[in-house]
Amino acid sequence: MLIFKFTKTQSAALVSHVDNLRAVTYILRRAGVEVDYSQGFNPHMELGFSAPIALGVESLAEYVSVKTSETSELTERLNAVSPAGVSFVAQWNANINLAATINRAQYKLSATGIGSVIEEITSPGYSITYEERGKEVTKDVSSRIFAANRVDDDAAQVTLAIGNDNLRPDRLLLYLMKKYGLVGDYRIIKLAAFVDDVPADEFIAAHCVLH
Amino acid sequence: MTKLTDSVAKPYRYFGGEYNTPDMTKPADVRFCMCVADSYEVGMSNLGVRILYYLFNSIDKVICERCYAPFADYEQYLKEHCLPLCSLETQTPLSEFDFVGFSMGYEMCYSNVFYMLELAGIPVCAEDRDDSYPFIVGGGPCTVNPEPMYKYFDFFFIGEGETPWKQIIEDYKLQKTQCNVKKNDFLRYVDKHYDCIYVPGLHPAVYDGDRVVKIPETRAWRNIEPDMNTVFTPQTQLVPSMEIVHDRAVAELFRGCANGCRFCQAGFIYRPVRERSPDNAFELCKNLLESTGYDELSLNSLSTSDYSGLQALLDKLYPYAEAHHVQLNLPSLRLDSFKGQMAKGNRKSSLTFAPEAGTQRLRDVINKNITEENIFDTLAEAFQQGYSSVKLYFMLGLPTETMEDVEGIYSLACRVKALYKKTRTSAKPLRLYVSTSTFIPKPFTPFQWCAFVDRDDVTAKQKYLMDSCKKSGIEFSYNDYDSSLMEAVLARGGRSVADALYLAYKDGARFDAWGEHFDFEHYRKAFEACGTDIGQIVGAKDLREVLPWDFVDIGVSKTYLENEYNKAMCGTTTPSCNKRCNGCGLAKYGYCKDSHGNTKIN
Numbered sequence: 001m002l003i004f005k006f007t008k009t010q011s012a013a014l015v016s017h018v019d020n021l022r023a024v025t026y027i028l029r030r031a032g033v034e035v036d037y038s039q040g041f042n043p044h045m046e047l048g049f050s051a052p053i054a055l056g057v058e059s060l061a062e063y064v065s066v067k068t069s070e071t072s073e074l075t076e077r078l079n080a081v082s083p084a085g086v087s088f089v090a091q092w093n094a095n096i097n098l099a100a101t102i103n104r105a106q107y108k109l110s111a112t113g114i115g116s117v118i119e120e121i122t123s124p125g126y127s128i129t130y131e132e133r134g135k136e137v138t139k140d141v142s143s144r145i146f147a148a149n150r151v152d153d154d155a156a157q158v159t160l161a162i163g164n165d166n167l168r169p170d171r172l173l174l175y176l177m178k179k180y181g182l183v184g185d186y187r188i189i190k191l192a193a194f195v196d197d198v199p200a201d202e203f204i205a206a207h208c209v210l211h
Numbered sequence: 212m213t214k215l216t217d218s219v220a221k222p223y224r225y226f227g228g229e230y231n232t233p234d235m236t237k238p239a240d241v242r243f244c245m246c247v248a249d250s251y252e253v254g255m256s257n258l259g260v261r262i263l264y265y266l267f268n269s270i271d272k273v274i275c276e277r278c279y280a281p282f283a284d285y286e287q288y289l290k291e292h293c294l295p296l297c298s299l300e301t302q303t304p305l306s307e308f309d310f311v312g313f314s315m316g317y318e319m320c321y322s323n324v325f326y327m328l329e330l331a332g333i334p335v336c337a338e339d340r341d342d343s344y345p346f347i348v349g350g351g352p353c354t355v356n357p358e359p360m361y362k363y364f365d366f367f368f369i370g371e372g373e374t375p376w377k378q379i380i381e382d383y384k385l386q387k388t389q390c391n392v393k394k395n396d397f398l399r400y401v402d403k404h405y406d407c408i409y410v411p412g413l414h415p416a417v418y419d420g421d422r423v424v425k426i427p428e429t430r431a432w433r434n435i436e437p438d439m440n441t442v443f444t445p446q447t448q449l450v451p452s453m454e455i456v457h458d459r460a461v462a463e464l465f466r467g468c469a470n471g472c473r474f475c476q477a478g479f480i481y482r483p484v485r486e487r488s489p490d491n492a493f494e495l496c497k498n499l500l501e502s503t504g505y506d507e508l509s510l511n512s513l514s515t516s517d518y519s520g521l522q523a524l525l526d527k528l529y530p531y532a533e534a535h536h537v538q539l540n541l542p543s544l545r546l547d548s549f550k551g552q553m554a555k556g557n558r559k560s561s562l563t564f565a566p567e568a569g570t571q572r573l574r575d576v577i578n579k580n581i582t583e584e585n586i587f588d589t590l591a592e593a594f595q596q597g598y599s600s601v602k603l604y605f606m607l608g609l610p611t612e613t614m615e616d617v618e619g620i621y622s623l624a625c626r627v628k629a630l631y632k633k634t635r636t637s638a639k640p641l642r643l644y645v646s647t648s649t650f651i652p653k654p655f656t657p658f659q660w661c662a663f664v665d666r667d668d669v670t671a672k673q674k675y676l677m678d679s680c681k682k683s684g685i686e687f688s689y690n691d692y693d694s695s696l697m698e699a700v701l702a703r704g705g706r707s708v709a710d711a712l713y714l715a716y717k718d719g720a721r722f723d724a725w726g727e728h729f730d731f732e733h734y735r736k737a738f739e740a741c742g743t744d745i746g747q748i749v750g751a752k753d754l755r756e757v758l759p760w761d762f763v764d765i766g767v768s769k770t771y772l773e774n775e776y777n778k779a780m781c782g783t784t785t786p787s788c789n790k791r792c793n794g795c796g797l798a799k800y801g802y803c804k805d806s807h808g809n810t811k812i813n
């Protein structure tokens with residue numbers, strides 16, 4: 001099984017998780033990579049993605065596992081047939097359930113004034129209020145926040161839980177913007193993914209299968 | 212994530228970034244924005260737009276971009292941020308292009324043309340646009356009767372565009388770069404040099420109320436590309452990273468249809484049959500699949516099972532598809548040519564047939580050359596193969612239709628049920644759907660003189676079918692009368708309806724092709740305010756009457772249509788063009804030399 005790290009920026013950041021699955025399927029087909037197909041009525045490529053990110057969040061650190069017997073370096077071939085904003089940056093040979101393993105992500109949040117207020121989120125028992133299905137919900141999210149740093153007045157870096165029991169970065173950011181009356185547009189980029197404290201790249205490299 | 216993604220659903224549809232987008236950074240003297248007045252998902256599936264998009268982008272120093280009608284959330288976003296409607300590729304405002312072209316694929320998109328022009332800050336009336344605005348041009352099947360939209364477009368292109376459009380753009384490029392041509396001068400130029408271009412502003416017409424008294428003094432010829440094997444054909448298509456309506460590779464096998472069903476406008480305005488060779492078609496399929504990565508392929512035409520090279524093509528396609536995990540879709544299988552082998556490898560899900568009318572008498576009137584024997588032989592074969600779901604499509608309001616014909620629909624459905632009981636091999640109960648649409652007599656068909664059915668008449672027939680199907684466990688559905696009525700007005704109207712269409716848009720009409728958005732009330736009010744008599748427009752016409760679209764020449768003679776009308780009234784059928792030449796008029800232009808109409812004699 002091959003694991004690829006890829007980016008999802010520009011208009012590719014506007015593609016939903018499900019649609020992105022199709023887009024990656026088409027990339028692999030265009031590149032002529034021989035991928036294993038599932039059995040059954042509607043055979044599909046055997047692919048496994050890291051946990052979904054919200055529509056509109058740009059990412060430099062998405063991962064996909066591809067069940068294939070190919071072992072050669074494929075990133076260049078894939079990049080030659082990828083749409084704008086999708087770029088394959090690394091490749092490993094490893095057997096990992098990405099969605100179940102990668103459990104943290106580091107984001108850069110940009111919004112006027114966010115840098116000055118970000119550090120409160122690491123306080124114990126930290127709760128946020130947001131709207132879910134038309135209802136206002138207040139929830140203790142402290143167990144899903146692992147780090148928060150000011151970059152400058154208008155930017156911050158945070159590390160949050162992804163996968164099961166995740167914390168959506170847009171939800172956190174919108175809560176803070178509302179709480180402190182921060183106005184204007186905002187932007188979120190996923191910079192890196194982690195398995196607990198270990199960067200995902202290191203974790204995958206340590207689990208590589210040798211030939 | 213930004214405020215855009217918070218407030219707008221699926222924003223990808225407004226920004227593009229599809230794989231196979233041509234180079235948008237090359238130097239350009241001419242910029243064309245190709246629009247479909249419907250959503251991204253619908254517009255992206257349009258084959259004609261796809262062809263012209265790649266054609267324009269293949270021309271030196273010409274760039275073609277795209278734009279589709281935004282939904283209300285993005286309209287709101289644009290307004291809140293004081294942004295004009297922009298092209299997807301480079302986010303350039305539509306008003307900055309040299310040409311803004313609309314594909315007029317169906318009449319119900321007209322209100323969205325106003326919607327898009329106004330969002331782009333472009334005056335909707337041609338006479339209010341000076342040289343600083345782009346040419347607003349229309350193409351596609353609806354332009355065989357362009358009159359309802361005459362005052363909003365600078366010119367219409369009628370027919371197939373591949374060869375003339377390339378030359379028109381080259382001409383414009385030359386005149387723009389060499390002498391900075393004025394809009395009116397270029398319009399006079401194309402009016403004179405291209406018989407497939409109609410410039411309504413140069414050709415007045417006279418109306419008495421909603422009756423045309425004098426049609427424009429010009430002849431607009433529907434352009435016909437003679438040879439499918441050499442015509443410009445993109446060997447690729449855009450691959451969007453979100454799902455669209457026809458989300459698959461689509462290969463066009465042939466144009467035209469030999470059957471001559473009298474109700475079918477496409478059957479007349481796309482004549483004659485011009486086939487791609489099976490080898491050419493297979494190469495096209497392969498290139499499309501390889502360059503897009505799609506795992507699904509559709510063979511596109513008006514009647515795929517009539518394709519003379521179908522067996523030769525499938526012999527190559529089946530093994531290729533199996534080896535490459537590609538699913539084949541074979542649409543528009545006519546009932547009389549459905550064969551068990553054609554459904555080979557497909558899931559035994561559902562069969563869709565369109566007998567169109569419930570009795571043989573009425574099928575003869577409309578020249579749907581299918582007999583009950585064809586229907587039941589085919590179904591028996593299908594049921595034996597394990598099919599357990601059947602959809603039957605009919606039309607209500609056909610010329611000469613009586614209650615007996617409507618009872619024929621129910622009786623046919625009951626006999627399908629009985630046949631299933633006898634021949635079934637599936638354990639599943641039969642799912643039988645009967646669906647009726649309301650017949651719209653369209654220009655350039657033998658029924659163009661016929662009236663659109665009365666509301667009470669069709670309502671009674673729908674109620675009969677609803678009640679009887681319910682009793683027999685047959686699922687019945689029908690379409691909304693008002694939207695068919697509106698489509699009839701748009702298809703058959705002349706210049707007299709133009710003002711009302713804009714007024715209806717101002718009152719809120721848009722996305723009329725979408726059942727959930729269409730509201731006839733906007734149009735009712737507009738027709739009332741303008742004094743439009745829609746009864747006159749959708750009513751029966753005299754054979755000697757001048758029709759608003761008579762200045763358009765689709766190559767099929769009016770005499771032929773009249774003969775077909777008379778034959779219809781006698782219940783006499785006309786054989787397929789594959790069997791013999793019926794003399795529709797196209798042969799005299801050098802088409803239809805052999806039975807498949809593939810070769811142009813010169």
